[in-house]
Amino acid sequence: MEIYRFSNGDELHHYKKSLVICFKGPRKVLSTGPNNGGYRTDLQAVFNNDGNPGAGMACTMRADTYQEHMDLLAAEDLGLDPSRCTGLSTAASMDNVSIQTMEYEDFSVTAIVTGGIRVNGGRIGDPAVWHETSGICRQVQPGTINIILYIDADLAEGTLARALVSCTEAKTAAIQELLAPSRYSRGIATGSGTDGTIVVCNAQSPVCLTNAGKHSKLGEYIGKTVKKAVKEALYRQSGLGPAYQHNLINRMDRFGITEDTLWETYRDRHGKDPAALSRARFADRLDRLKGQDLLVTYSSLYAHLLDQLEWGLLNPSEAWEAGEQLLVLAGLMPADGESEEEPAHARDSFYRGEAEDSPEAHIVWMINRYREGLVGLIAREDKFLETVIKAYTAK
Numbered sequence: 001m002e003i004y005r006f007s008n009g010d011e012l013h014h015y016k017k018s019l020v021i022c023f024k025g026p027r028k029v030l031s032t033g034p035n036n037g038g039y040r041t042d043l044q045a046v047f048n049n050d051g052n053p054g055a056g057m058a059c060t061m062r063a064d065t066y067q068e069h070m071d072l073l074a075a076e077d078l079g080l081d082p083s084r085c086t087g088l089s090t091a092a093s094m095d096n097v098s099i100q101t102m103e104y105e106d107f108s109v110t111a112i113v114t115g116g117i118r119v120n121g122g123r124i125g126d127p128a129v130w131h132e133t134s135g136i137c138r139q140v141q142p143g144t145i146n147i148i149l150y151i152d153a154d155l156a157e158g159t160l161a162r163a164l165v166s167c168t169e170a171k172t173a174a175i176q177e178l179l180a181p182s183r184y185s186r187g188i189a190t191g192s193g194t195d196g197t198i199v200v201c202n203a204q205s206p207v208c209l210t211n212a213g214k215h216s217k218l219g220e221y222i223g224k225t226v227k228k229a230v231k232e233a234l235y236r237q238s239g240l241g242p243a244y245q246h247n248l249i250n251r252m253d254r255f256g257i258t259e260d261t262l263w264e265t266y267r268d269r270h271g272k273d274p275a276a277l278s279r280a281r282f283a284d285r286l287d288r289l290k291g292q293d294l295l296v297t298y299s300s301l302y303a304h305l306l307d308q309l310e311w312g313l314l315n316p317s318e319a320w321e322a323g324e325q326l327l328v329l330a331g332l333m334p335a336d337g338e339s340e341e342e343p344a345h346a347r348d349s350f351y352r353g354e355a356e357d358s359p360e361a362h363i364v365w366m367i368n369r370y371r372e373g374l375v376g377l378i379a380r381e382d383k384f385l386e387t388v389i390k391a392y393t394a395k
Helices: 066-077 157-177 217-238 248-255 259-270 279-289 293-311 316-329 344-351 359-379 382-393
Strands: 002-005 011-015 018-022 027-031 038-040 045-050 085-090 098-103 108-115 145-151 196-202
Touching: 018 145, 027 085, 027 157, 038 157, 045 066, 045 108, 045 145, 045 196, 066 085, 085 145, 085 196, 098 217, 108 217, 145 157, 145 217, 157 196, 157 217, 248 293, 248 359, 259 279, 259 359, 279 359, 293 316, 293 359, 316 359
Parallel strands: 045 085, 145 196
Antiparallel strands: 002 011, 011 018, 018 045, 027 038, 027 196, 098 108, 108 145
Protein backbone atom coordinates (compact mmCIF):
# COMPACT_ATOMS: atom_id res chain seq x y z
CA MET A 1 0.00 0.00 0.00
CA GLU A 2 1.33 3.43 -0.94
CA ILE A 3 1.35 5.67 2.11
CA TYR A 4 3.42 8.64 0.90
CA ARG A 5 4.63 10.17 -2.35
CA PHE A 6 7.75 12.35 -2.47
CA SER A 7 7.98 15.57 -4.45
CA ASN A 8 10.14 13.88 -7.12
CA GLY A 9 7.68 11.00 -7.63
CA ASP A 10 9.34 8.31 -5.48
CA GLU A 11 6.81 6.34 -3.42
CA LEU A 12 6.81 4.96 0.11
CA HIS A 13 4.96 1.64 0.45
CA HIS A 14 3.94 -0.38 3.49
CA TYR A 15 3.79 -4.15 3.02
CA LYS A 16 5.07 -7.34 4.66
CA LYS A 17 5.69 -5.47 7.95
CA SER A 18 8.09 -3.14 6.14
CA LEU A 19 8.30 0.38 4.81
CA VAL A 20 9.92 0.38 1.35
CA ILE A 21 11.01 3.25 -0.92
CA CYS A 22 11.71 2.16 -4.50
CA PHE A 23 13.68 4.75 -6.45
CA LYS A 24 12.59 5.95 -9.90
CA GLY A 25 16.01 7.33 -10.69
CA PRO A 26 19.58 7.71 -9.39
CA ARG A 27 19.83 8.44 -5.66
CA LYS A 28 22.75 8.94 -3.32
CA VAL A 29 22.42 6.94 -0.11
CA LEU A 30 24.34 6.95 3.16
CA SER A 31 23.22 4.04 5.35
CA THR A 32 24.11 2.44 8.65
CA GLY A 33 22.31 -0.74 7.54
CA PRO A 34 24.12 -4.10 7.69
CA ASN A 35 23.44 -4.82 4.01
CA ASN A 36 25.08 -2.44 1.53
CA GLY A 37 25.75 0.12 4.23
CA GLY A 38 27.95 3.17 3.84
CA TYR A 39 27.88 5.50 0.83
CA ARG A 40 26.26 4.08 -2.31
CA THR A 41 25.06 5.47 -5.64
CA ASP A 42 23.84 2.20 -7.20
CA LEU A 43 20.91 1.29 -4.96
CA GLN A 44 17.34 0.89 -6.13
CA ALA A 45 15.51 0.81 -2.80
CA VAL A 46 15.74 1.33 0.96
CA PHE A 47 13.55 -0.23 3.66
CA ASN A 48 12.73 -0.43 7.36
CA ASN A 49 11.45 -3.76 8.67
CA ASP A 50 9.50 -4.76 11.77
CA GLY A 51 11.19 -7.98 12.87
CA ASN A 52 9.01 -8.50 15.94
CA PRO A 53 7.34 -11.95 15.61
CA GLY A 54 4.72 -11.15 18.26
CA ALA A 55 4.14 -10.26 21.90
CA GLY A 56 6.43 -12.18 24.22
CA MET A 57 8.40 -13.75 21.37
CA ALA A 58 12.08 -13.04 20.74
CA CYS A 59 13.27 -11.66 17.42
CA THR A 60 15.22 -14.30 15.51
CA MET A 61 17.50 -14.24 12.47
CA ARG A 62 17.05 -16.37 9.37
CA ALA A 63 20.80 -16.66 8.80
CA ASP A 64 24.07 -16.76 10.70
CA THR A 65 24.81 -13.05 10.30
CA TYR A 66 22.72 -9.90 10.37
CA GLN A 67 23.74 -9.02 6.81
CA GLU A 68 22.66 -12.43 5.48
CA HIS A 69 19.40 -12.16 7.39
CA MET A 70 18.63 -8.79 5.81
CA ASP A 71 19.54 -10.09 2.33
CA LEU A 72 17.07 -12.96 2.74
CA LEU A 73 14.40 -10.61 4.03
CA ALA A 74 14.88 -8.26 1.07
CA ALA A 75 14.68 -11.03 -1.51
CA GLU A 76 12.06 -13.38 -0.03
CA ASP A 77 9.65 -10.97 1.66
CA LEU A 78 10.08 -7.68 -0.15
CA GLY A 79 10.91 -8.78 -3.68
CA LEU A 80 14.03 -6.63 -3.83
CA ASP A 81 17.44 -7.33 -5.32
CA PRO A 82 19.54 -7.78 -2.14
CA SER A 83 22.63 -6.41 -3.89
CA ARG A 84 20.84 -3.17 -4.78
CA CYS A 85 19.11 -2.18 -1.53
CA THR A 86 19.87 -1.34 2.09
CA GLY A 87 17.64 -1.69 5.12
CA LEU A 88 17.13 -1.35 8.84
CA SER A 89 15.37 -3.63 11.31
CA THR A 90 13.48 -2.95 14.52
CA ALA A 91 10.92 -4.39 16.93
CA ALA A 92 8.76 -1.28 16.53
CA SER A 93 5.58 -1.54 14.48
CA MET A 94 5.51 0.11 11.06
CA ASP A 95 1.91 1.09 11.87
CA ASN A 96 3.36 3.57 14.36
CA VAL A 97 5.55 5.37 11.83
CA SER A 98 5.75 9.16 11.90
CA ILE A 99 6.24 10.96 8.58
CA GLN A 100 7.11 14.65 8.74
CA THR A 101 7.97 16.81 5.74
CA MET A 102 8.91 20.43 5.14
CA GLU A 103 9.41 22.29 1.88
CA TYR A 104 11.53 25.35 1.26
CA GLU A 105 12.04 27.36 -1.92
CA ASP A 106 13.82 24.69 -3.96
CA PHE A 107 14.11 21.56 -1.78
CA SER A 108 12.15 19.39 0.64
CA VAL A 109 13.08 17.25 3.66
CA THR A 110 11.10 14.24 4.85
CA ALA A 111 11.77 12.26 8.03
CA ILE A 112 10.30 8.75 8.30
CA VAL A 113 10.76 7.46 11.84
CA THR A 114 9.83 4.40 13.89
CA GLY A 115 10.99 4.04 17.45
CA GLY A 116 10.78 2.75 20.97
CA ILE A 117 13.34 3.21 23.74
CA ARG A 118 11.44 2.32 26.91
CA VAL A 119 13.64 -0.72 27.60
CA ASN A 120 16.76 -0.04 25.51
CA GLY A 121 17.45 3.67 25.91
CA GLY A 122 21.11 4.41 26.48
CA ARG A 123 23.46 7.35 26.94
CA ILE A 124 26.55 7.41 24.76
CA GLY A 125 29.48 6.16 26.83
CA ASP A 126 27.37 3.88 29.03
CA PRO A 127 28.96 0.53 29.96
CA ALA A 128 28.81 -1.85 27.02
CA VAL A 129 26.97 -5.18 27.19
CA TRP A 130 29.09 -7.10 24.68
CA HIS A 131 32.24 -7.05 22.55
CA GLU A 132 32.12 -8.26 18.97
CA THR A 133 34.28 -11.29 18.21
CA SER A 134 34.59 -12.88 14.76
CA GLY A 135 31.66 -10.85 13.50
CA ILE A 136 29.28 -12.37 16.05
CA CYS A 137 27.04 -9.91 17.90
CA ARG A 138 25.16 -10.66 21.09
CA GLN A 139 21.38 -10.35 21.37
CA VAL A 140 20.36 -7.15 23.17
CA GLN A 141 17.12 -5.70 24.53
CA PRO A 142 14.63 -4.67 21.82
CA GLY A 143 14.14 -0.96 21.31
CA THR A 144 15.34 1.04 18.33
CA ILE A 145 14.88 4.41 16.67
CA ASN A 146 15.16 3.99 12.91
CA ILE A 147 15.21 7.05 10.67
CA ILE A 148 14.99 7.34 6.89
CA LEU A 149 15.82 10.95 6.02
CA TYR A 150 14.86 11.79 2.44
CA ILE A 151 16.12 15.04 0.90
CA ASP A 152 14.83 16.11 -2.50
CA ALA A 153 17.98 17.94 -3.54
CA ASP A 154 21.40 16.83 -4.70
CA LEU A 155 24.02 16.78 -1.96
CA ALA A 156 27.79 16.47 -2.21
CA GLU A 157 29.22 13.38 -0.50
CA GLY A 158 30.50 15.36 2.49
CA THR A 159 27.18 17.18 2.78
CA LEU A 160 25.36 13.85 2.93
CA ALA A 161 27.62 12.88 5.83
CA ARG A 162 26.93 16.23 7.52
CA ALA A 163 23.19 15.61 7.08
CA LEU A 164 23.64 12.35 9.00
CA VAL A 165 25.31 14.28 11.84
CA SER A 166 22.50 16.87 11.92
CA CYS A 167 19.92 14.08 11.86
CA THR A 168 21.57 12.36 14.82
CA GLU A 169 21.75 15.61 16.79
CA ALA A 170 18.05 16.18 16.15
CA LYS A 171 17.18 12.68 17.37
CA THR A 172 19.18 13.19 20.55
CA ALA A 173 17.62 16.61 21.15
CA ALA A 174 14.14 15.09 20.88
CA ILE A 175 14.99 12.35 23.37
CA GLN A 176 16.53 14.81 25.83
CA GLU A 177 13.50 17.11 25.60
CA LEU A 178 11.46 14.09 26.70
CA LEU A 179 13.98 13.31 29.49
CA ALA A 180 13.93 9.67 28.40
CA PRO A 181 16.13 7.61 30.75
CA SER A 182 19.08 5.42 29.97
CA ARG A 183 18.53 1.81 31.04
CA TYR A 184 22.27 1.25 31.48
CA SER A 185 23.21 4.19 33.72
CA ARG A 186 21.69 7.09 35.68
CA GLY A 187 21.91 9.34 32.63
CA ILE A 188 19.40 10.81 30.22
CA ALA A 189 19.32 8.72 27.05
CA THR A 190 20.86 9.96 23.80
CA GLY A 191 19.39 7.12 21.71
CA SER A 192 19.13 3.36 21.87
CA GLY A 193 21.95 0.87 21.43
CA THR A 194 20.61 -0.29 18.06
CA ASP A 195 19.52 2.89 16.27
CA GLY A 196 19.81 3.01 12.49
CA THR A 197 19.71 5.81 9.93
CA ILE A 198 19.49 6.02 6.14
CA VAL A 199 19.96 9.36 4.41
CA VAL A 200 18.78 9.63 0.78
CA CYS A 201 19.20 12.53 -1.62
CA ASN A 202 18.09 13.04 -5.21
CA ALA A 203 21.06 12.89 -7.56
CA GLN A 204 18.81 14.07 -10.43
CA SER A 205 17.80 17.30 -8.75
CA PRO A 206 19.00 20.55 -10.36
CA VAL A 207 19.43 21.93 -6.84
CA CYS A 208 22.83 21.12 -5.35
CA LEU A 209 23.33 21.92 -1.64
CA THR A 210 26.73 21.91 0.04
CA ASN A 211 25.89 22.56 3.69
CA ALA A 212 23.63 20.65 6.08
CA GLY A 213 24.80 22.23 9.34
CA LYS A 214 22.75 24.22 11.85
CA HIS A 215 23.28 27.59 10.12
CA SER A 216 21.86 26.41 6.80
CA LYS A 217 18.19 26.16 5.90
CA LEU A 218 18.71 22.49 5.06
CA GLY A 219 20.14 21.86 8.53
CA GLU A 220 17.26 23.73 10.15
CA TYR A 221 14.68 21.65 8.28
CA ILE A 222 16.49 18.40 9.08
CA GLY A 223 16.38 19.37 12.75
CA LYS A 224 12.71 20.31 12.75
CA THR A 225 11.42 17.31 10.80
CA VAL A 226 13.51 14.71 12.65
CA LYS A 227 12.74 16.10 16.12
CA LYS A 228 9.02 16.15 15.44
CA ALA A 229 9.01 12.70 13.86
CA VAL A 230 11.07 11.11 16.66
CA LYS A 231 8.76 12.49 19.34
CA GLU A 232 5.62 11.38 17.52
CA ALA A 233 7.02 7.91 16.78
CA LEU A 234 7.99 7.35 20.43
CA TYR A 235 4.56 8.46 21.54
CA ARG A 236 2.75 6.28 19.02
CA GLN A 237 4.84 3.21 19.83
CA SER A 238 4.96 3.37 23.63
CA GLY A 239 3.16 6.47 24.88
CA LEU A 240 6.38 8.28 25.75
CA GLY A 241 5.49 11.95 25.97
CA PRO A 242 4.73 14.81 28.41
CA ALA A 243 1.81 13.01 30.08
CA TYR A 244 3.88 9.85 30.67
CA GLN A 245 6.74 11.89 32.10
CA HIS A 246 4.43 13.80 34.47
CA ASN A 247 5.04 11.08 37.02
CA LEU A 248 7.69 11.09 39.72
CA ILE A 249 8.49 7.39 39.24
CA ASN A 250 9.05 7.86 35.51
CA ARG A 251 11.24 10.89 36.27
CA MET A 252 13.25 9.20 39.03
CA ASP A 253 13.49 5.51 38.10
CA ARG A 254 16.88 6.06 36.44
CA PHE A 255 18.13 6.80 39.97
CA GLY A 256 16.69 3.57 41.31
CA ILE A 257 13.45 5.12 42.61
CA THR A 258 10.89 2.47 41.68
CA GLU A 259 7.83 1.01 43.36
CA ASP A 260 9.86 -2.08 44.24
CA THR A 261 12.76 -0.20 45.85
CA LEU A 262 10.36 2.10 47.72
CA TRP A 263 8.48 -0.92 49.06
CA GLU A 264 11.74 -2.59 50.15
CA THR A 265 12.73 0.58 52.02
CA TYR A 266 9.32 0.80 53.67
CA ARG A 267 9.41 -2.87 54.68
CA ASP A 268 12.88 -2.44 56.20
CA ARG A 269 11.66 0.55 58.22
CA HIS A 270 8.17 -0.59 59.21
CA GLY A 271 7.89 -4.30 58.45
CA LYS A 272 7.72 -5.32 62.12
CA ASP A 273 4.99 -2.81 62.96
CA PRO A 274 1.60 -4.57 63.27
CA ALA A 275 -0.02 -1.48 61.74
CA ALA A 276 2.28 -1.47 58.74
CA LEU A 277 0.74 -1.05 55.31
CA SER A 278 0.18 -4.04 53.06
CA ARG A 279 1.87 -4.01 49.65
CA ALA A 280 -1.48 -3.24 48.02
CA ARG A 281 -2.19 -0.28 50.33
CA PHE A 282 1.36 0.98 49.84
CA ALA A 283 0.99 0.82 46.05
CA ASP A 284 -2.37 2.60 46.25
CA ARG A 285 -0.90 5.50 48.22
CA LEU A 286 2.02 5.77 45.80
CA ASP A 287 -0.38 5.81 42.84
CA ARG A 288 -2.26 8.69 44.42
CA LEU A 289 0.92 10.71 44.88
CA LYS A 290 3.12 10.02 41.88
CA GLY A 291 1.34 12.34 39.44
CA GLN A 292 0.73 15.29 41.77
CA ASP A 293 1.88 18.54 40.17
CA LEU A 294 4.19 20.00 42.80
CA LEU A 295 5.71 16.66 43.73
CA VAL A 296 6.52 15.95 40.08
CA THR A 297 7.92 19.47 39.65
CA TYR A 298 10.21 19.34 42.68
CA SER A 299 11.27 15.77 41.86
CA SER A 300 12.26 16.89 38.36
CA LEU A 301 14.34 19.75 39.77
CA TYR A 302 15.95 17.38 42.27
CA ALA A 303 16.85 15.01 39.43
CA HIS A 304 18.51 17.87 37.55
CA LEU A 305 20.60 18.68 40.63
CA LEU A 306 21.78 15.07 40.66
CA ASP A 307 22.65 15.31 36.96
CA GLN A 308 24.65 18.51 37.47
CA LEU A 309 26.46 16.97 40.42
CA GLU A 310 27.37 13.96 38.27
CA TRP A 311 28.52 16.21 35.41
CA GLY A 312 30.70 18.28 37.77
CA LEU A 313 28.72 21.49 37.25
CA LEU A 314 27.81 21.75 40.95
CA ASN A 315 29.80 20.68 43.97
CA PRO A 316 28.23 18.42 46.63
CA SER A 317 27.45 21.13 49.16
CA GLU A 318 25.79 23.33 46.51
CA ALA A 319 23.71 20.46 45.24
CA TRP A 320 22.56 19.39 48.69
CA GLU A 321 21.78 22.92 49.88
CA ALA A 322 19.34 23.33 47.00
CA GLY A 323 18.19 19.70 47.20
CA GLU A 324 17.29 20.00 50.87
CA GLN A 325 15.07 23.01 50.11
CA LEU A 326 13.34 21.07 47.34
CA LEU A 327 12.66 18.11 49.66
CA VAL A 328 11.12 20.47 52.21
CA LEU A 329 8.94 22.14 49.57
CA ALA A 330 7.84 18.73 48.28
CA GLY A 331 6.87 17.57 51.76
CA LEU A 332 9.57 14.92 51.76
CA MET A 333 11.52 16.45 54.64
CA PRO A 334 10.46 18.50 57.68
CA ALA A 335 11.33 22.19 57.54
CA ASP A 336 13.94 21.77 60.29
CA GLY A 337 15.75 19.21 58.15
CA GLU A 338 15.44 16.48 60.79
CA SER A 339 14.19 12.99 59.99
CA GLU A 340 13.73 9.78 61.93
CA GLU A 341 16.19 7.99 59.69
CA GLU A 342 19.04 10.48 59.88
CA PRO A 343 19.51 13.28 62.44
CA ALA A 344 21.32 16.49 61.61
CA HIS A 345 24.60 15.42 63.24
CA ALA A 346 24.86 12.52 60.79
CA ARG A 347 24.62 14.90 57.84
CA ASP A 348 27.14 17.23 59.47
CA SER A 349 29.62 14.38 59.84
CA PHE A 350 29.11 13.50 56.19
CA TYR A 351 30.14 16.97 55.07
CA ARG A 352 33.05 17.11 57.51
CA GLY A 353 34.49 14.24 55.52
CA GLU A 354 33.85 11.52 58.11
CA ALA A 355 32.01 9.58 55.41
CA GLU A 356 33.46 8.77 52.00
CA ASP A 357 34.03 12.13 50.31
CA SER A 358 33.42 11.66 46.57
CA PRO A 359 30.82 12.89 44.06
CA GLU A 360 29.51 9.34 43.68
CA ALA A 361 29.02 8.98 47.43
CA HIS A 362 27.13 12.29 47.57
CA ILE A 363 24.90 11.30 44.65
CA VAL A 364 24.03 7.98 46.32
CA TRP A 365 23.41 9.77 49.60
CA MET A 366 21.08 12.34 47.98
CA ILE A 367 19.18 9.56 46.19
CA ASN A 368 18.72 7.80 49.53
CA ARG A 369 17.43 11.03 51.13
CA TYR A 370 14.82 11.33 48.39
CA ARG A 371 13.81 7.67 48.68
CA GLU A 372 13.47 7.82 52.45
CA GLY A 373 11.53 11.08 52.26
CA LEU A 374 9.08 9.66 49.74
CA VAL A 375 8.63 6.48 51.78
CA GLY A 376 7.99 8.64 54.84
CA LEU A 377 5.30 10.57 53.00
CA ILE A 378 3.64 7.35 51.86
CA ALA A 379 3.79 5.90 55.38
CA ARG A 380 1.93 8.76 57.07
CA GLU A 381 -1.68 8.59 58.09
CA ASP A 382 -4.38 8.58 55.39
CA LYS A 383 -5.84 11.81 56.71
CA PHE A 384 -2.52 13.60 56.39
CA LEU A 385 -1.92 12.12 52.95
CA GLU A 386 -5.31 13.33 51.78
CA THR A 387 -4.49 16.81 53.07
CA VAL A 388 -1.26 16.78 51.06
CA ILE A 389 -3.05 15.63 47.92
CA LYS A 390 -5.74 18.29 48.38
CA ALA A 391 -3.05 20.98 48.70
CA TYR A 392 -1.28 19.73 45.56
CA THR A 393 -4.47 19.71 43.49
CA ALA A 394 -5.96 22.98 44.71
CA LYS A 395 -6.28 25.64 42.04
